[in-house]
Amino acid sequence: NAGVTQTPKFRVLKTGQSMTLLCAQDMNHEYMYWYRQDPGMGLRLIHYSVGEGTTAKGEVPDGYNVSRLKKQNFLLGLESAAPSQTSVYFCASRLLGSYEQYFGPGTRLTVT
Amino acid sequence: AQSVTQLDSHVSVSEGTPVLLRCNYSSSYSPSLFWYVQHPNKGLQLLLKYTSAATLVKGINGFEAEFKKSETSFHLTKPSAHMSDAAEYFCVVTELYSSASKIIFGSGTRLSIRP
Numbered sequence: 417n418a419g420v421t422q423t424p425k426f427r428v429l430k431t432g433q434s435m436t437l438l439c440a441q442d443m444n445h446e447y448m449y450w451y452r453q454d455p456g457m458g459l460r461l462i463h464y465s466v467g468e469g470t471t472a473k474g475e476v477p478d479g480y481n482v483s484r485l486k487k488q489n490f491l492l493g494l495e496s497a498a499p500s501q502t503s504v505y506f507c508a509s510r511l512l513g514s515y516e517q518y519f520g521p522g523t524r525l526t527v528t
Numbered sequence: 529a530q531s532v533t534q535l536d537s538h539v540s541v542s543e544g545t546p547v548l549l550r551c552n553y554s555s556s557y558s559p560s561l562f563w564y565v566q567h568p569n570k571g572l573q574l575l576l577k578y579t580s581a582a583t584l585v586k587g588i589n590g591f592e593a594e595f596k597k598s599e600t601s602f603h604l605t606k607p608s609a610h611m612s613d614a615a616e617y618f619c620v621v622t623e624l625y626s627s628a629s630k631i632i633f634g635s636g637t638r639l640s641i642r643p
Contacts, residue, residue: 420571449631451633456537456635456636457635458618458633458634458635458636459572459618459633460633461631506571506572508572515560515562515577515579515622516562516574516577517572517574517631519564519571519572519573520571521570521571522569522570522571
């Protein structure tokens with residue numbers, strides 16, 4: 417039982433490049449989330465999903481897209497990276513009816 | 529509207545002394561409250577949660593928190609700090625039965641432990 421895993425752990429992009437971050441969970445959780453963490457700002461919700469095939473916008477969705485084609489995977493895409501997207505990205509999941517979120521180890525992204 | 533305020537961005541205590549990390553919240557309905565801990569370069573781990581049962585909640589590693597509705601507070605305490613407690617702590621509020629977009633994180637409190 418690996419819990420929540422994220423790929424990659426680190427990435428450096430140039431402005432305008434695109435990339436996809438992968439989140440996978442093996443706990444059969446219905447809900448999945450993408451957050452970004454910036455110094456002094458806590459975690460801010462980018463997008464979330466309440467089930468396979470469904471996604472919704474969170475607090476800071478601009479510049480990001482997501483997909484949930486399989487229940488266990490939640491992908492976060494950056495179509496044209498900007499320096500403002502330099503951050504640490506966390507994926508989380510939770511079971512329907514529970515309020516505890518399980519977090520992945522994070523992806524540190526730098527956009528130059 | 530929901531919000532959560534962590535009153536101290538940084539707390540420093542000596543090993544063996546008590547820890548107090550302060551959190552105030554506002555919520556229109558019945559809130560669920562959580563404390564998460566994040567060790568350097570790691571993900572977040574749940575310390576404890578309040579979901580409308582007992583107001584004094586015990587968590588892992590000797591931490592506990594008390595839900596005080598009259599003061600809209602959910603402060604985190606530990607009687608005796610250990611060096612391994614050095615980490616960032618986040619207070620989180622969400623409303624029962626709310627949508628996922630109403631999970632609000634505080635800005636975090638960094639706890640340092642002096643030998």
